[in-house]
Every structure is written in structure tokens, then in C-alpha cells.
Amino acid sequence: xxxxxxxxxxxxxxxxxxxxxxxxxxxxxxxxxxxxxxxxxxxxxxxxxxxxxxxxxxxxxxxxxxxxxxxxxxxxxxxxxxxxxxxxxxxxxxxxxxxxxxxxxxxxxxxxxxxxxxxxxxxxxxxxxxxxxxxxxxxxxxxxxxxxxxxxxxxxxxxxxxxx
Amino acid sequence: xxxxxxxxxxxxxxxxxxxxxxxxxxxxxxxxxxxxxxxxxxxxxxxxxxxxxxxxxxxxxxxxxxxxxxxxxxxxxxxxxxxxxxxxxxxxxxxxxxxxxxxxxxxxxxxxxxxxxxxxxxxxxxxxxxxxxxxxxxxxxxxxxx
Numbered sequence: 001x002x003x004x005x006x007x008x009x010x011x012x013x014x015x016x017x018x019x020x021x022x023x024x025x026x027x028x029x030x031x032x033x034x035x036x037x038x039x040x041x042x043x044x045x046x047x048x049x050x051x052x053x054x055x056x057x058x059x060x061x062x063x064x065x066x067x068x069x070x071x072x073x074x075x076x077x078x079x080x081x082x083x084x085x086x087x088x089x090x091x092x093x094x095x096x097x098x099x100x101x102x103x104x105x106x107x108x109x110x111x112x113x114x115x116x117x118x119x120x121x122x123x124x125x126x127x128x129x130x131x132x133x134x135x136x137x138x139x140x141x142x143x144x145x146x147x148x149x150x151x152x153x154x155x156x157x158x159x160x161x162x163x164x
Numbered sequence: 165x166x167x168x169x170x171x172x173x174x175x176x177x178x179x180x181x182x183x184x185x186x187x188x189x190x191x192x193x194x195x196x197x198x199x200x201x202x203x204x205x206x207x208x209x210x211x212x213x214x215x216x217x218x219x220x221x222x223x224x225x226x227x228x229x230x231x232x233x234x235x236x237x238x239x240x241x242x243x244x245x246x247x248x249x250x251x252x253x254x255x256x257x258x259x260x261x262x263x264x265x266x267x268x269x270x271x272x273x274x275x276x277x278x279x280x281x282x283x284x285x286x287x288x289x290x291x292x293x294x295x296x297x298x299x300x301x302x303x304x305x306x307x308x309x310x
Contacts, residue, residue, distance in 0.1 A: 036199055078247060079202040081299045099300040104199030127298050164195050 023135065033162060038102040040158025041073050045069065045113040054118060055152070063119035072110050076134040080105045094123065096153040102135035105162050123149050211287050214238060218307050225282045226276035226309060234267045251296055259292040278307035
């Protein structure tokens with residue numbers, strides 16, 4: 001009898017877990033993705049290129065207008081006036097919006113879609129140090145920056161940040 | 165019998181553990197996330213005001229209309245609180261005064277030299293921003309008259 005009772009409790013608990021796991025699948029199709037808009041509020045998330053595929057998408061071009069989707073790696077901790085996006089394990093892209101708008105200071109790690117122009121640029125040491133300071137790096141870390149950095153950059157006209 | 169009870173007890177415990185992991189996943193969805201926006205400092209408010217007025221000024225200068233006084237609000241760049249007050253050193257105040265002087269020179273320009281004097285005013289904004297906050301420079305550059 002004790003056997004039966006314990007088996008029943010364990011089975012019911014596992015069943016309850018399975019039911020809980022299935023619930024999100026059922027709601028995924030109906031879920032509406034909620035975005036916060038910054039800059040151009042008319043843009044949509046359609047046809048965005050994954051950030052990880054951006055270098056391939058550029059295909060040797062110096063600059064290209066494009067809409068991309070990815071995850072925000074870092075954001076300026078003073079004003080939210082720039083962010084960075086990881087393109088792969090070793091390369092990241094600096095994103096600015098020329099102060100036409102600012103992003104939330106707590107949007108690091110959030111998924112986004114943005115449109116604008118991707119281009120190759122070289123960021124001078126003075127600006128790299130300024131960015132490091134904005135990102136909250138220590139003085140020691142800032143002093144290690146001694147060379148300009150050739151990088152893929154992005155000038156965004158609009159950014160959509162996924163809220164949930 | 166005791167062994168079977170022990171095994172089932174472990175099964176029960178394991179099932180609860182699986183259940184707890186699921187709860188942790190759910191808690192990572194940030195459903196209550198609210199954007200934490202920068203609250204502009206006094207100095208940023210003054211500079212945004214100056215930028216907006218300078219867009220109109222650019223249009224006026226292009227038409228040959230020259231301002232005849234330095235707006236009183238602009239002098240607040242010497243007193244307004246900055247986002248990072250410790251950044252405002254002697255060089256900042258020197259450059260802020262240069263800006264005000266250049267604007268004063270503009271107020272005395274005739275229509276023939278107004279564009280040149282106006283562009284010097286814009287250049288003094290950019291010169292200061294190159295030292296303190298480079299982010300807005302591309303936006304300020306739009307104020308230049310070609």
C-alpha cells in the first residue's frame with residue numbers, strides 16, 4: 001500500500017512537471033512579442049539579418065544599410081548613448097545613434113532588432129578610452145588601451161528592444 | 165520493502181528538483197523589465213536647448229539674419245550641473261568662455277561674414293566635445309553651414 005501511494009505521488013508530480021513544460025509551447029504561437037521603440041518607431045522586426053551573419057552579409061562591402069537582430073552585449077552606463085553587439089566569440093560591433101535617441105541603461109542582455117548602416121571604422125584611442133569609461137571599466141583597464149581599433153560599426157536610425 | 169521505499173523517495177525528491185529547475189527558467193523571462201532611462205543633467209538640458217535654437221539660427225544665418233545678442237540662457241553652460249561634475253575642469257570653463265566670446269563676435273558680424281563667424285561658433289562646440297564627450301559631435305556637425 002505504501003508502495004502504491006509513493007508511486008502515485010511521484011507519478012503525479014512528474015505529470016504536473018510535464019504539464020507545466022508543455023504550457024509555454026501552447027502559448028508560444030499566440031504570444032505577441034512586445035517591443036520598446038527608440039528612434040524610428042515605424043520599423044518592424046521583419047527580415048532582420050541575425051547579428052552572427054552580418055559579416056557574411058556585408059560580403060566585402062565597406063558599408064551597407066541593413067536591419068539586424070541579436071542580443072545587446074554592453075550599453076553605455078552613463079547615458080545609454082551607445083551599445084555593443086557580439087558578432088561571434090571574438091568580434092563585437094560598436095553601435096551609435098548620434099544622440100538622436102538614447103537607450104535604457106539596463107538593456108544589456110536584451111534581444112533587439114535595429115536598422116541603420118553597418119560600416120567599417122577605426123576608433124581612435126581617445127574615443128576607445130571614453131567608451132571604456134562609459135562602460136564602467138576601471139582606470140587600470142582604461143590605461144591598457146593604447147591602440148586604435150579597426151572595427152565594424154553601426155549607425156542606427158531605430159532600435160526595437162524586446163521587453164519580454 | 166525498505167529499499168523500495170527509499171528508491172521511491174529518491175524518485176519523488178528528483179521529481180521535485182526537476183520542478184524547481186523549471187521555476188528558475190521562468191524567473192529569467194524579465195516580464196517586469198522596465199527601461200532605466202538616463203535623466204538629463206542641467207548641463208545636458210541647456211545644451212539640448214542650445215542645439216534646438218541653433219538649428220533655427222542656422223536657417224536665419226543662411227538668410228542673412230544675424231542675432232544681435234548672446235541668449236542669456238547660454239551663459240548657464242558656466243553654472244549648470246554636469247552629468248559628471250568632476251569632469252568640468254579649468255579647460256572646460258575656458259572653452260565654454262571661448263564659445264560665448266565667439267557667439268558675441270557673431271552678434272557683431274555683418275551678413276557678408278555671418279556664415280564664417282557662425283561656423284566658428286559651431287567649431288567651438290565641437291572643439292569642447294572632442295575633449296569631454298565625443299558622442300554628440302556628428303549631430304553638432306549638422307549645424308555647419310557649407
